[in-house]
Amino acid sequence: MNSLQIQFREQICDRHSQIDLYQLQELFNISAFWAKGRSIEDLGIAVANSDPVIFVCNGEQLIGFARATSDGIYRATIWDVVIHPKYRGTGLGSKLIKTILNHPRLKCVERVYVMTTCQQGFYEKIGFQPNSSTTMVLHRQSKLDSVTTEEVQLQESIVG
Ligand SMILES: CC(C)(COP(=O)(O)OP(=O)(O)OC[C@H]1O[C@@H](n2cnc3c(N)ncnc32)[C@H](O)[C@@H]1OP(=O)(O)O)[C@@H](O)C(=O)NCCC(=O)NCCS
Numbered sequence: 707m708n709s710l711q712i713q714f715r716e717q718i719c720d721r722h723s724q725i726d727l728y729q730l731q732e733l734f735n736i737s738a739f740w741a742k743g744r745s746i747e748d749l750g751i752a753v754a755n756s757d758p759v760i761f762v763c764n765g766e767q768l769i770g771f772a773r774a775t776s777d778g779i780y781r782a783t784i785w786d787v788v789i790h791p792k793y794r795g796t797g798l799g800s801k802l803i804k805t806i807l808n809h810p811r812l813k814c815v816e817r818v819y820v821m822t823t824c825q826q827g828f829y830e831k832i833g834f835q836p837n838s839s840t841t842m843v844l845h846r847q848s849k850l851d852s853v854t855t856e857e858v859q860l861q862e863s864i865v866g
Contacts (some may be wrong), residue, residue: 729768737788758809769793782820
Protein backbone atom coordinates (compact mmCIF):
# COMPACT_ATOMS: atom_id res chain seq x y z
CA MET A 707 0.00 0.00 0.00
CA ASN A 708 2.96 2.35 0.65
CA SER A 709 3.79 2.53 -3.07
CA LEU A 710 0.25 3.64 -3.92
CA GLN A 711 -0.88 7.25 -3.97
CA ILE A 712 -4.05 7.00 -1.92
CA GLN A 713 -5.88 10.27 -1.36
CA PHE A 714 -9.16 11.02 0.40
CA ARG A 715 -10.96 13.91 -1.26
CA GLU A 716 -14.15 15.77 -0.54
CA GLN A 717 -16.67 16.80 -3.14
CA ILE A 718 -17.53 20.45 -2.85
CA CYS A 719 -21.26 20.41 -2.55
CA ASP A 720 -22.33 22.22 -5.65
CA ARG A 721 -23.15 21.25 -9.19
CA HIS A 722 -19.60 21.72 -10.44
CA SER A 723 -18.60 18.16 -9.82
CA GLN A 724 -15.01 17.35 -8.92
CA ILE A 725 -15.66 13.67 -9.04
CA ASP A 726 -15.44 11.83 -12.35
CA LEU A 727 -19.00 10.57 -12.70
CA TYR A 728 -18.00 8.12 -15.43
CA GLN A 729 -15.50 6.49 -13.07
CA LEU A 730 -18.14 6.50 -10.35
CA GLN A 731 -20.61 4.80 -12.68
CA GLU A 732 -17.99 2.15 -13.50
CA LEU A 733 -17.11 1.64 -9.82
CA PHE A 734 -20.78 1.06 -9.01
CA ASN A 735 -21.21 -1.25 -11.98
CA ILE A 736 -18.41 -3.54 -10.82
CA SER A 737 -18.81 -3.22 -7.05
CA ALA A 738 -22.33 -2.26 -5.96
CA PHE A 739 -25.28 -4.51 -6.88
CA TRP A 740 -27.81 -1.90 -5.74
CA ALA A 741 -26.30 0.87 -7.87
CA LYS A 742 -25.68 -0.86 -11.19
CA GLY A 743 -26.88 0.87 -14.33
CA ARG A 744 -27.30 4.33 -12.84
CA SER A 745 -27.13 7.08 -15.46
CA ILE A 746 -24.53 9.86 -15.38
CA GLU A 747 -27.29 12.44 -15.08
CA ASP A 748 -28.86 10.76 -12.05
CA LEU A 749 -25.47 10.22 -10.39
CA GLY A 750 -24.79 13.93 -10.80
CA ILE A 751 -28.06 14.76 -9.05
CA ALA A 752 -27.31 12.38 -6.17
CA VAL A 753 -23.80 13.79 -5.70
CA ALA A 754 -24.97 17.40 -5.88
CA ASN A 755 -27.62 16.78 -3.22
CA SER A 756 -25.35 14.93 -0.78
CA ASP A 757 -23.03 16.42 1.81
CA PRO A 758 -20.46 15.24 2.53
CA VAL A 759 -19.38 13.29 -0.53
CA ILE A 760 -16.06 11.58 0.13
CA PHE A 761 -14.09 9.72 -2.47
CA VAL A 762 -10.81 7.88 -2.51
CA CYS A 763 -8.33 7.96 -5.38
CA ASN A 764 -5.15 6.11 -6.23
CA GLY A 765 -3.55 8.69 -8.44
CA GLU A 766 -6.29 9.53 -10.92
CA GLN A 767 -8.21 6.29 -10.41
CA LEU A 768 -11.37 6.43 -8.32
CA ILE A 769 -11.21 3.47 -5.92
CA GLY A 770 -13.66 4.37 -3.16
CA PHE A 771 -16.80 6.39 -2.57
CA ALA A 772 -19.38 7.22 0.09
CA ARG A 773 -21.91 10.00 0.55
CA ALA A 774 -24.29 11.15 3.25
CA THR A 775 -27.45 13.18 3.59
CA SER A 776 -28.26 14.95 6.84
CA ASP A 777 -30.27 17.64 8.63
CA GLY A 778 -27.00 18.58 10.36
CA ILE A 779 -28.18 17.99 13.92
CA TYR A 780 -30.64 15.11 14.48
CA ARG A 781 -30.33 12.51 11.75
CA ALA A 782 -28.00 11.50 8.94
CA THR A 783 -27.80 8.54 6.59
CA ILE A 784 -24.74 7.18 4.82
CA TRP A 785 -25.24 5.89 1.27
CA ASP A 786 -23.43 4.07 -1.53
CA VAL A 787 -20.34 2.95 0.36
CA VAL A 788 -17.96 1.14 -1.94
CA ILE A 789 -14.29 0.25 -2.22
CA HIS A 790 -12.93 -1.15 -5.50
CA PRO A 791 -12.52 -4.96 -5.13
CA LYS A 792 -8.76 -4.76 -5.73
CA TYR A 793 -8.31 -2.40 -2.75
CA ARG A 794 -10.51 -4.09 -0.15
CA GLY A 795 -9.22 -5.49 3.12
CA THR A 796 -6.59 -2.81 3.67
CA GLY A 797 -8.52 -0.46 5.96
CA LEU A 798 -9.76 1.97 3.29
CA GLY A 799 -13.46 1.24 3.84
CA SER A 800 -13.13 1.83 7.55
CA LYS A 801 -11.20 5.07 6.98
CA LEU A 802 -13.83 6.21 4.48
CA ILE A 803 -16.65 5.78 7.01
CA LYS A 804 -14.66 7.44 9.79
CA THR A 805 -13.92 10.38 7.48
CA ILE A 806 -17.66 10.78 6.85
CA LEU A 807 -18.53 10.47 10.56
CA ASN A 808 -15.91 13.08 11.55
CA HIS A 809 -16.93 15.52 8.84
CA PRO A 810 -18.18 18.87 10.25
CA ARG A 811 -21.57 18.27 8.62
CA LEU A 812 -22.06 15.00 10.52
CA LYS A 813 -19.95 15.03 13.64
CA CYS A 814 -22.63 16.62 15.85
CA VAL A 815 -25.54 14.57 14.48
CA GLU A 816 -27.39 12.54 17.10
CA ARG A 817 -28.04 9.40 15.01
CA VAL A 818 -26.35 8.14 11.88
CA TYR A 819 -28.06 5.40 9.86
CA VAL A 820 -26.80 3.06 7.19
CA MET A 821 -28.73 0.38 5.31
CA THR A 822 -26.82 -2.75 4.47
CA THR A 823 -27.68 -6.22 3.19
CA CYS A 824 -24.59 -8.18 4.19
CA GLN A 825 -21.89 -5.87 5.58
CA GLN A 826 -23.19 -5.66 9.16
CA GLY A 827 -19.88 -6.98 10.54
CA PHE A 828 -17.95 -4.20 8.81
CA TYR A 829 -20.16 -1.48 10.33
CA GLU A 830 -20.24 -3.11 13.77
CA LYS A 831 -16.45 -2.84 13.93
CA ILE A 832 -16.83 0.93 13.50
CA GLY A 833 -19.48 1.18 16.24
CA PHE A 834 -22.82 0.79 14.44
CA GLN A 835 -25.47 -1.43 16.02
CA PRO A 836 -28.21 -3.52 14.38
CA ASN A 837 -31.49 -1.59 14.16
CA SER A 838 -34.15 -3.75 12.59
CA SER A 839 -37.18 -2.18 14.23
CA THR A 840 -37.40 1.37 12.92
CA THR A 841 -36.95 1.35 9.17
CA MET A 842 -39.80 1.51 6.64
CA VAL A 843 -39.73 2.35 2.97
CA LEU A 844 -42.05 3.70 0.28
CA HIS A 845 -41.19 2.31 -3.15
CA ARG A 846 -41.77 4.92 -5.83
CA GLN A 847 -40.91 4.81 -9.50
CA SER A 848 -37.47 3.28 -9.64
CA LYS A 849 -34.70 3.45 -12.18
CA LEU A 850 -33.91 -0.23 -12.06
CA ASP A 851 -34.61 -1.13 -15.70
CA SER A 852 -31.11 -2.46 -16.19
CA VAL A 853 -31.06 -4.43 -12.95
CA THR A 854 -32.04 -8.09 -12.92
CA THR A 855 -35.13 -9.37 -11.11
CA GLU A 856 -32.86 -11.24 -8.71
CA GLU A 857 -31.05 -8.03 -7.78
CA VAL A 858 -34.34 -6.17 -7.29
CA GLN A 859 -35.52 -8.93 -4.94
CA LEU A 860 -32.24 -8.70 -3.05
CA GLN A 861 -32.67 -4.94 -2.75
CA GLU A 862 -36.20 -5.36 -1.45
CA SER A 863 -34.95 -7.83 1.15
CA ILE A 864 -32.87 -5.01 2.65
CA VAL A 865 -36.02 -3.40 3.94
CA GLY A 866 -38.48 -6.30 3.73
C1 LIG B 1 -17.84 -3.10 2.75
C2 LIG B 1 -16.57 -2.52 2.17
C3 LIG B 1 -16.78 -1.02 1.89
C4 LIG B 1 -15.44 -2.68 3.21
O1 LIG B 1 -14.29 -2.03 2.72
P1 LIG B 1 -12.81 -2.55 3.07
O2 LIG B 1 -11.86 -1.51 2.65
O3 LIG B 1 -12.62 -3.91 2.51
O4 LIG B 1 -12.91 -2.68 4.65
P2 LIG B 1 -11.68 -2.50 5.69
O5 LIG B 1 -10.44 -3.11 5.10
O6 LIG B 1 -11.60 -1.07 6.11
O7 LIG B 1 -12.22 -3.39 6.91
C5 LIG B 1 -12.23 -2.89 8.23
C6 LIG B 1 -12.49 -4.06 9.16
O8 LIG B 1 -13.79 -4.61 8.89
C7 LIG B 1 -13.67 -6.00 8.59
N1 LIG B 1 -14.71 -6.33 7.63
C8 LIG B 1 -14.80 -5.90 6.34
N2 LIG B 1 -15.93 -6.39 5.78
C9 LIG B 1 -16.53 -7.15 6.74
C10 LIG B 1 -17.73 -7.93 6.79
N3 LIG B 1 -18.56 -8.02 5.75
N4 LIG B 1 -18.02 -8.59 7.94
C11 LIG B 1 -17.20 -8.51 9.01
N5 LIG B 1 -16.07 -7.77 9.04
C12 LIG B 1 -15.74 -7.10 7.91
C13 LIG B 1 -12.25 -6.18 8.09
O9 LIG B 1 -11.81 -7.50 8.24
C14 LIG B 1 -11.50 -5.20 8.97
O10 LIG B 1 -11.30 -5.79 10.23
P3 LIG B 1 -9.98 -5.47 11.12
O11 LIG B 1 -10.07 -4.00 11.46
O12 LIG B 1 -10.11 -6.34 12.31
O13 LIG B 1 -8.81 -5.78 10.25
C15 LIG B 1 -16.11 -3.25 0.88
O14 LIG B 1 -16.04 -4.64 1.17
C16 LIG B 1 -17.05 -3.06 -0.30
O15 LIG B 1 -16.93 -2.10 -1.04
N6 LIG B 1 -17.99 -4.01 -0.49
C17 LIG B 1 -18.90 -3.98 -1.66
C18 LIG B 1 -19.90 -2.87 -1.55
C19 LIG B 1 -20.69 -2.95 -0.27
O16 LIG B 1 -21.23 -4.00 0.09
N7 LIG B 1 -20.79 -1.79 0.41
C20 LIG B 1 -21.54 -1.65 1.63
C21 LIG B 1 -22.91 -1.18 1.29
S1 LIG B 1 -23.84 -0.79 2.75
